[in-house]
Amino acid sequence: MNDEEIKKEIRKFALQNAIEHEGQTRDKTILAKILGSIPELRQKVQEISPVITEIVSEINQIPLEQQQKEIAEKYPELLQVEEKKPEQNVLPALRNTEGKTIITRFPPAPNGYPHIGHAKAAIISEEYAKMYGGKIILRYEDTNPGTERLEYYAAIKVGMDWLGIQFDKIEHVSDNLENLYENAEKLIKSNDAYVCICKQDTISKNRKEMIECNCTKRSMEENEQMWHEMFGEKKFKEGQALLRFRGDMKSGNTTMRDPTLFRINTKKHARADQKYRVWPTYDFSGIIFDSNSGVTHAMRSKEFELRKELHHNILDKLGMGKAEFVFFGRLELEGMPVSKSALKPLIEDGKIPWYDDPRLPTLEGLRRRGIRPEAVRKFILSLGLTKNDTNSPFATLEAFNKKIVDPECVRLHMVSDPKKMKISNFEAREITLANHPTKDLGTRTVMVDDVLLISGSDAKQMKVGENVRLLGLGIVKITNLTDQIDAELVDDSEKAEKKIQWVAGKDALQIKVIVPDLLFINEEFNKDSLQTHEVITESAYSNLKDDAEIQFVRLGYYRKESSHQAIFTHK
Numbered sequence: 001m002n003d004e005e006i007k008k009e010i011r012k013f014a015l016q017n018a019i020e021h022e023g024q025t026r027d028k029t030i031l032a033k034i035l036g037s038i039p040e041l042r043q044k045v046q047e048i049s050p051v052i053t054e055i056v057s058e059i060n061q062i063p064l065e066q067q068q069k070e071i072a073e074k075y076p077e078l079l080q081v082e083e084k085k086p087e088q089n090v091l092p093a094l095r096n097t098e099g100k101t102i103i104t105r106f107p108p109a110p111n112g113y114p115h116i117g118h119a120k121a122a123i124i125s126e127e128y129a130k131m132y133g134g135k136i137i138l139r140y141e142d143t144n145p146g147t148e149r150l151e152y153y154a155a156i157k158v159g160m161d162w163l164g165i166q167f168d169k170i171e172h173v174s175d176n177l178e179n180l181y182e183n184a185e186k187l188i189k190s191n192d193a194y195v196c197i198c199k200q201d202t203i204s205k206n207r208k209e210m211i212e213c214n215c216t217k218r219s220m221e222e223n224e225q226m227w228h229e230m231f232g233e234k235k236f237k238e239g240q241a242l243l244r245f246r247g248d249m250k251s252g253n254t255t256m257r258d259p260t261l262f263r264i265n266t267k268k269h270a271r272a273d274q275k276y277r278v279w280p281t282y283d284f285s286g287i288i289f290d291s292n293s294g295v296t297h298a299m300r301s302k303e304f305e306l307r308k309e310l311h312h313n314i315l316d317k318l319g320m321g322k323a324e325f326v327f328f329g330r331l332e333l334e335g336m337p338v339s340k341s342a343l344k345p346l347i348e349d350g351k352i353p354w355y356d357d358p359r360l361p362t363l364e365g366l367r368r369r370g371i372r373p374e375a376v377r378k379f380i381l382s383l384g385l386t387k388n389d390t391n392s393p394f395a396t397l398e399a400f401n402k403k404i405v406d407p408e409c410v411r412l413h414m415v416s417d418p419k420k421m422k423i424s425n426f427e428a429r430e431i432t433l434a435n436h437p438t439k440d441l442g443t444r445t446v447m448v449d450d451v452l453l454i455s456g457s458d459a460k461q462m463k464v465g466e467n468v469r470l471l472g473l474g475i476v477k478i479t480n481l482t483d484q485i486d487a488e489l490v491d492d493s494e495k496a497e498k499k500i501q502w503v504a505g506k507d508a509l510q511i512k513v514i515v516p517d518l519l520f521i522n523e524e525f526n527k528d529s530l531q532t533h534e535v536i537t538e539s540a541y542s543n544l545k546d547d548a549e550i551q552f553v554r555l556g557y558y559r560k561e562s563s564h565q566a567i568f569t570h571k
């Protein structure tokens with residue numbers, strides 16, 4: 001490549017980058033791009049740096065429209081829509097799939113709002129079902145009366161619908177406890193389960209010391225009778241009797257030390273009301289339902305790995321089929337905890353109004369913030385099927401979201417802490433602005449007279465005598481900054497380093513923007529994590545549909561929540 005060709009290449013990169021950033025590009029960005037594209041230039045950074053600086057400065061001084069025109073004329077290929085590459089399959093193949101219809105399941109407990117961790121389990125299960133032309137079941141693991149609420153069942157379904165997951169079947173554990181009872185009786189009859197009436201602390205102590213309690217010595221007939229007594233109200237109250245699996249109290253695997261299969265819970269159940277008082281634990285209901293529903297592959301978070309031995313043991317005793325277990329690590333977003341123990345107190349203290357708060361990694365919170373479900377899916381799949389726990393920065397999810405929303409979101413001007421600018425020689429006229437720098441999203445026409453509003457932060461940096469480009473309008477020279485900002489329109493061929501957005505005084509619309517930030521910084525609740533500002537935008541905001549994503553030029557992406565409120569999505 002000769003010098004001319006290199007210069008041409010630099011100019012191309014600079015133009016491309018400038019139109020993606022409201023007409024402004026930067027030396028560093030272009031240097032990185034050119035070194036990435038022409039590796040041999042890495043030896044010549046000293047020589048090409050000044051060339052880049054010169055070209056970047058040239059480009060920054062021409063208006064965005066002219067930059068776009070030059071690209072359209074010289075490099076039309078840059079404006080073409082990127083060809084879609086087939087999505088790469090990042091999930092590893094499953095074992096034991098031959099000759100089977102693959103069935104997976106997502107078994108949430110309806111005891112809270114679904115969050116990013118649920119999304120991971122559901123999406124991985126669905127992707128595998130799709131990969132093998134199989135089926136997926138949504139199973140409400142609703143066996144804890146007192147913790148379930150109808151609104152949580154609904155929130156899970158709404159969250160799954162939002163993620164675009166279509167279940168082939170929906171089941172509720174609470175619909176078929178009878179079958180679980182039958183299986184429990186089989187275990188009692190084969191002497192693989194017994195009723196324990198010890199106190200909870202005795203049970204814990206015995207587990208720790210690997211000692212069997214006296215309850216293990218009762219006969220099968222006695223156990224059968226006591227099991228039946230657990231269903232009546234006369235003998236046992238809540239917490240007074242358990243059905244335990246006869247595992248191995250001496251096992252190195254603590255989950256094998258005679259775990260609980262059923263316990264008495266007399267609280268009112270959200271769906272079954274008071275129909276049942278003996279409720280299974282997840283150790284039991286999960287695997288029996290999997291087996292009965294023909295689940296071939298059960299995706300589970302890796303904390304269940306230790307329980308595999310127990311679960312196989314129980315199924316073996318019952319002679320029931322086993323699903324293949326596939327384990328994966330937990331997913332959280334940095335500074336955005338999902339655990340109920342972290343979130344509940346914040347909600348009870350009123351520090352967070354509700355689970356749909358845009359600071360939260362709940363599906364509802366992410367949706368309100370403007371995160372797209374496709375971005376959640378791509379983000380999750382990009383992590384692969386690792387068993388490592390992931391504590392990902394929000395920025396990673398943000399990057400996936402940006403790629404999806406950017407090409408389809410309209411640009412608007414917005415100014416905060418507005419300051420009035422009066423342009424002495426401006427004749428009132430209609431100005432047409434493009435809704436997107438590169439995509440055809442139409443234009444908008446704004447009536448502009450000599451009064452504009454600009455952001456306080458831009459105003460602060462202005463100096464008398466300097467030229468400033470008002471994006472899409474022209475270049476003005478600042479003539480006075482004492483009590484108000486006065487300016488005069490100058491020729492478009494003049495130089496202007498600064499490019500700022502503005503709103504026509506006659507077109508101003510006041511809205512509120514909500515700006516969420518990290519909920520926790522270094523494990524501490526961030527009390528400034530939600531800011532609200534009154535800002536001024538263009539009246540064209542009113543024409544957008546609720547839920548539309550917008551880019552406020554130079555400020556970032558926002559979701560229109562209502563006619564008077566937008567939520568900051570990300571930069």
Ligand SMILES: [Zn+2]
Nearest residue numbers: 196198213215
């Ligand atoms: Zn006992």
